[in-house]
Each structure stands twice: as C-alpha cells, then as structure tokens.
Amino acid sequence: xxxxxxxxxxxxxxxxxxxxxxxxxxxxxxxxxxxxxxxxxxxxxxxxxxxxxxxxxxxxxxxxxxxxxxxxxxxxxxxxxxxxxxxxxxxxxxxxxxxxxxxxxxxxxxxxxxxxxxxxxxxxxxxxxxxxxxxxxxxxxxxxxxxxxxxxxxxx
Numbered sequence: 001x002x003x004x005x006x007x008x009x010x011x012x013x014x015x016x017x018x019x020x021x022x023x024x025x026x027x028x029x030x031x032x033x034x035x036x037x038x039x040x041x042x043x044x045x046x047x048x049x050x051x052x053x054x055x056x057x058x059x060x061x062x063x064x065x066x067x068x069x070x071x072x073x074x075x076x077x078x079x080x081x082x083x084x085x086x087x088x089x090x091x092x093x094x095x096x097x098x099x100x101x102x103x104x105x106x107x108x109x110x111x112x113x114x115x116x117x118x119x120x121x122x123x124x125x126x127x128x129x130x131x132x133x134x135x136x137x138x139x140x141x142x143x144x145x146x147x148x149x150x151x152x153x154x155x156x
Contacts, residue, residue: 003104040054042117
C-alpha cells in the first residue's frame, strides 16, 4: 500500500499543502467505518481491487477544497460554504491521488484502473463495509485540517 501513501503525500505537497503529516498505516478488518460528513471515493479494478476513500468533517473538507481550488486558480464564489465547486475540487483531489497511485502500482507490475469519483455528504455518514475487504487507514494532518484516508482492498 506504499503506492497510495506515496501518491497521497506527493499530490498534497504538489497541490500546495504545507507541513503535511501522514500517520503510520493502521490495518483493520472490514465492517464499520467512521462517522463523517463528507466521503469521497473511487473504485479500484484490475490486479488490485477495492476502494479509496477520503473522509472528513465538513469544515476540514471545505478547507481542503478551498486550498486546492486556489492552487488550481479557481475562485470559489462562497469559499467558506461547502457547495458544488468544493465537491468538484475534492473529486479532482481523489482523481489525482488515485491516478498517481495507479502509476506507482504499474511501476511494480500491477495493472489497475479507477472508477469515476463519488462524493457523498450528510450530517453523519456512517458506512459499513464487507467483511471480505481489508483496510489500511491513514490519518492526514495539515493546516487545512484532518483527513482520513482508507484503502479497502480484497486480499489475495
């Protein structure tokens, strides 16, 4: 799963996020996820099968989206109110991270691809996952706030 943590760090730093701290990976079985307000995901198919999730509380998701938008030269009409452009920015962020991870996997001979991103918002999102999936969780911390990253995969 080094491809995912490497891609995560590289994309965040290239996108202008400073002093990024990524916690050591924590393995866990499937089942209950965490309660969040914003969840962004892509599916992964091919030699590696599973999902990549970026999850956060609304304030942190708003900050990440606003910072990324500024770096891309996009002016948000209401930067402090989570709206459609914030969702698009987070979808772009997960696209960049997962795309970079697929390139890193290809370098070690694993051919995989991603699905289009899905962004889900709500007051208290709580997901339960198949017990057939294993997860690696990474906590990301920077000035924008805390972001939870989970890689759910089917072990061989």
